[in-house]
Amino acid sequence: MGTILGNLKTLWRSLMKKDAAEEDIGGVFRFKYGLFKELLNSNTQLLDIITDMEEKLKGHQLFGMSYIRANATRAVFHAFRMVKSLDVLSGHRFGQLYPVLEEIHQKIKAELEARREATAAALVIPYTAILKEMVDVVGGKSAHLGEAQNRLQLPVPLGFAITTNAYDAFLAHNDLVEEINKRKLAIDINDVESIREASEEIQAIITAAAVPEALAEAILESYHDMARQLGCAADLRVSLRSSAIGEDSELSFAGQYLTVLNVTSENLLATYKTIIASLYTPQAISYRLVKGIRDEDTAMSVACLQMVEAKASGVMYSRHPVRILEDNVLINAVWGLGPYVVEGILTPDTYIVAKDANFTILATHITPKPVQLVNKPSGGVEERPVPIEQQEAPCLTPAQMQTLASYALKLEKHYGVPQDIEWALDQDDRLLILQARPLRLKPPTAADAQAIPLIPGYPLLVAGGAIACAGVGCGPAYHVRDLADLKDFPDGAVLVANHSSPQFVIVMGRAAGIVADHGSVSGHMAALTREFGVPTILGAEGASDAIPPGVEITVDAYSGRVYQGRVRELLDLQQPRETHMQGTPVYQTLRAVADHIIPLNLVDPQAPSFSPENCRTLHDISRFVHEQSYRVMFQVSDLISYDKGGAVKLTAPLPLDLYIVDLGEGLQPQSKRTTIVTVDDITSVPFQALLRGMLHPDLQGFEPRPIHVSGLLAVMREQMLSPVGERFGDRSYAVISAKYLNFSSRVGYHYSVLDAYCGQTINNNYITFSFKGGAADDVRRNRRVRAIARVLEHYDFAVAVKGDQVNARFLKYPCPVIAEKLEMIGKLLLFTRQMDMLMNSEYSVELVVQNFLAGNYRLDQAAMSRSEPEPVRPSDRESLVGDEGQKN
């Protein structure tokens, strides 16, 4: 494991030996910068993999073993690349990370090998033997139906599931995987026509392929078994329904796959293939492409059910799907077969039944039902008129309504969530369940939302927000001020923030809800909240102030309100996130593997436990390496000050002696002999931004002076005005490229390092800023550090003050935002130069901060002392000095 890419090592060694004599110092930086970029890139990719795995672990996205293997492999690879980059970057100071990584790798490998046992390969399974745990073999629809029959003793039609093993056998028998992949290569995701063409071709080859003999036999044998049991010989009609894994999920394929009714024995196998082929409708193909679901992780099981000669059919909901506070069973019914309700062709009867002990019927709305769908004797279905005397009669007797309601209640209780159920009434007046799945409550319109009555007895904290993802969530409020706060986000808390941010995705799997003062329901984060099913209210102005941190709140993302406390009346509406994959062997494998990848144990870089030996997961390793890499990069600027070669001098009206090292495209092309450049020559985006701030007219000096003063004069003036101890002569360095800036400035005692990347990939963008105030026993300097910290906090940096040093970070924002912050830092750097002499009291810290934030960059003694309201008590001052003494 310790083996390192040989040539890199050799190169580095020779570099270290000769760098002092090296003419072109830029080379060292380009090399280091290259490593640093690789490290950051791998960090991003590893975090992406972690996020994706977390999402999969929620259980409602499809994946298979190939997903787990490929991503575990990539995660290990990127962790390794980070470790190696850091080790080389630092001159091999992190060798102890290799064995740590190797140990984690071995654990992951063991998990993957332990679970490689083959699943039992039944091609068909009768419903009498199906339970919901078999979802990965029989798909969601069959699993739920089997569960209803065998665990809840609810009546379902006779039938069997044609399993995913059968599907695999069918594909393998015809070499279809290769054939399908070949055609998928022609797809351009942005070209609808190319998707449609591939879809047609793939569906054609599937329907033309042969069902392997063993499978055909198994299907027909089960079919004849059923016919014998029903005593209807070869005339048995069946319905074939797709039952893909995750198909029941609102998020994925609902309604996209096929159901074929009243299939005859001779059409059985052909229909089976047609349903398999519906995996490749244009919508299904593009859905998977967009979601990154791999075909090999998709499998189609087919439900084969006795065709019910339905007198009446319909859909029922175990509670009202729109009027969320109504907790009654709602039954829709038409004469004949069900599709006319599901497809909305007829307006069905509506019966509302209370969930009380007697199943009181609260309402029956009868509509005219002139037509019905019935089985055709030759197979298939057809429309027939309803006899006139039945058209305005209810389809069900009160007793039947109550029986159905009792089934709905049983299902809801069993699954713990409201249910969406298809039912049918057969010729013998038996009520049968055809399908049961979790009910997705539909978000109300804005007007409907306002009409939802307030729930009394709970303080209303927020009202009138826009709903990004409907639902109800309850938990303690956790305010997220900057992204660093996310790392401590508690499971089940409600995220409260000023702005929405797609970065919140990291915790969406664990958040009970999200409330933000600003943000758009059509934005990127809103889409993510729907994907994750996190109840979310955006644009709720003042919400983050109105909600006290840590207090338990209930987010009602139907009405757009937030209440204080646990609102019991709403809690029934909390939807457990759907989890199709959970409990399957493949899910458990991901769970086990992810335990070595995802958890983050190293959270506090200041803690003594922040060390290689305490890295237990790949996430820990990446966190550790990432943190260390910044420290190492800061040292880059130290390295350069020993060697003056390769740098050019910037001439500008700045009180700094500023040298530039260009790593590439940070300056306009210069001739080899150029030693002086101007601000106009700079093309580095982050450096331009910094200089814009530094060259702000109000910061040109303590006294008014013409801004066209030459660089030299400006510098001399600065020297004369500098406080004692900050002597002229130390240099500042900017190491730049088109998108990168490392700016270090040492003036007298104070030392600052600014490191920033500002490119297209938001995740790679960052600013880190470190300011050391000088001797710690100088109270004034310490005040300066605290003032800087206050300013940076105000500008949304994550700030840590330790002794006389402030460390600040600003990560993952778009380039223009990074540039804006850099400009601010430019001003701050110059502004702070005049601070020391004015920092004569604690109050002055506040005053200096306020002046800077107000854009008043000219401070003078008079202004400062004038506005001081009262002298600082001597005791304050003493304790402060005492503090500093200790830290020193």
Place this chain on the structure above:
Amino acid sequence: METFRILIVDDEDDFREAIMKRLRARKVEVAGANSGLQALEMLDNQDFDVVVLDVKMPGMDGIETLRAIKQKKPLVEVIMLTGHASVESGIQGMQLGAFDYVMKPVALDDLMDKLRQAYERRMLQLEYGRQNL
């Protein structure tokens, strides 16, 4: 960006041809090999900047091919494609100096990004090679 030369190594003819076709459409100079051995032969006779290499191939597999490539031409960058790779191959690939590991099938834009990054690294290292002669 100056043009760079890519070699795609994959035993799946359709996949290889499709990628090549699309890279050409983006004005990338690209050649293909259907096995590790063929790839090594081509590397003897032509210069390539980046090799895209399937981990799983019959005969000489991706890891073996990577090892041989790095012995022959240490500064050629290699991007591994993984379908059913073992976790071990992630470690081995890194040890042997692979630049990146991507899932197969890969979106062309993503692949282009990685190719560019790999090319940048190669240029950086070539520069070093020259400086340290």
